Amino acid sequence: MTIAYLNGDFIPLSEARISPMDRGFLFGDGVYEVIPSYQGQFVAIGYHLERLRTSLDGIHLVIPQSDEQLVALLDELCRQNGSGDQGIYLQITRGVVEKRQHAFTNENAPTVFAYAFPIASPSDGSPSDATCFRAVTRTDKRWGRCHIKSTALLGNVLHMMEAVDDGAEEVLLFNAQDELTEAAACNVFIASRGKIVTPALDHQILPGVTRRLCLDVLAAHTDWTVEIRPVTRAEVCSAEEVWLSSSTKELAPVIQIDGQPVGSGKPGPLWSQAQRLFHLHRFDTAS
Ligand SMILES: Cc1ncc(COP(=O)(O)O)c(C=O)c1O
Known part of the structure; x- marks a missing residue:
């Protein structure tokens, strides 16, 4: 069973629910990362977080989580999914709104979603x-x-x-x-x-x-x-x-x-x- 992270909770992916009024759904208003992890070890997590911050800045989206908090939640997600060879998909959107309108404020809480999927370790060059x-x-x-x-x-x-x-x-x-x-x-x-x-x-x-x-x-x-x-x-x-x-x-x-x-x-x-x-x-x- 795949475990996902959604806004503070670790839950089965099949039980994760997001409102259709999430701006990620309405406008594609969000950013993401795909981070590989082999046997519990991330590849270039520092570079991924740096790019995530650049993407968030690029869409003027402010999130409360520090890099340390993001790493802790990704580590925990890997652990809960068995710490094998897996890709972690992390998506942060501008969250749920009452009214669909293009312009945004940063008043509503961002939606933070992540899940793990199995990956094969790529070729060693052979x-x-x-x-x-x-x-x-x-x-x-x-x-x-x-x-x-x-x-x-x-x-x-x-x-x-x-x-x-x-x-x-x-x-x-x-x-x-x-x-x-x-x-x-x-x-x-x-x-x-x-x-x-x-x-x-x-x-x-x-x-x-x-x-x-x-x-x-x-x-x-x-x-x-x-x-x-x-x-x-x-x-x-x-x-x-x-x-x-x-x-x-x-x-x-x-x-x-x-x-x-x-x-x-x-x-x-x-x-x-x-x-x-x-x-x-x-x-x-x-x-
Ligand atoms: C358009 C595009 N370019 C380049 C890349 C490669 O980026 P990375 O090496 O960070 O996976 C991706 C990965 O998803 C991509 O979607």
């Missing part, structure tokens, strides 16, 4: 157990505040369905200048001629914790050249390797883009080394 992705490319039609981890994900959902409808698992998004932004649920890296490149953070991109941790690990444990700069569609489509990054996938190889193989069409050697290092060092920082 190509044989890599989860590979086929991707399609599209023009990014989401909103101009993608740096906020908003629960309002309809733009991402519709882009993901474009991938699914074309028999793929992810979509690589490009802005009006035909520069790479990210994927529907991941950040993106390319690797070519021994160089790793990823777009710089701005309002078009979610500042992924896995992206950040990957950059830390590559800086600390390799002498690879890493460039953070605009990446053109031509560079993505001719790259030797393309990787996705997200908390539940860590680094995952893209082996096909718009039906064409990426490099050899198999997980590449740089991905393998990067994911091995990520796996080894994922608990090193931001605990």
Whole structure:
């Protein structure tokens, strides 16, 4: 039985109830985090909390809980769900209102909801157990505040369905200048001629914790050249390797883009080394 946390109580997920007048339901007015935990140990909890605070600031939502209180409740949720390999979904919305109106005050109490779901520990870098992705490319039609981890994900959902409808698992998004932004649920890296490149953070991109941790690990444990700069569609489509990054996938190889193989069409050697290092060092920082 999955145990959830809702506004101070630990209860079976199936018994959790939220009012339809919650602004999270009415407007998608909330933010969230997905935090992996392996055998009771969070990956980069400090980075997740930092981004949560940035998202809360970005939507002008003030919560009474300190970081220590949030960690305590997440720890307890993991414990009550058996402390195995699990993802923790944490969502904070602007709470329940009497009247549906766009403008908000911060008078009502935020709704804090979290639950745990089982995850498989990603590959340790062996190509044989890599989860590979086929991707399609599209023009990014989401909103101009993608740096906020908003629960309002309809733009991402519709882009993901474009991938699914074309028999793929992810979509690589490009802005009006035909520069790479990210994927529907991941950040993106390319690797070519021994160089790793990823777009710089701005309002078009979610500042992924896995992206950040990957950059830390590559800086600390390799002498690879890493460039953070605009990446053109031509560079993505001719790259030797393309990787996705997200908390539940860590680094995952893209082996096909718009039906064409990426490099050899198999997980590449740089991905393998990067994911091995990520796996080894994922608990090193931001605990
Ligand atoms: C749009 C988008 N970009 C990037 C990411 C990766 O972020 P993280 O590494 O923090 O999971 C996600 C994860 O959900 C995402 O939804």
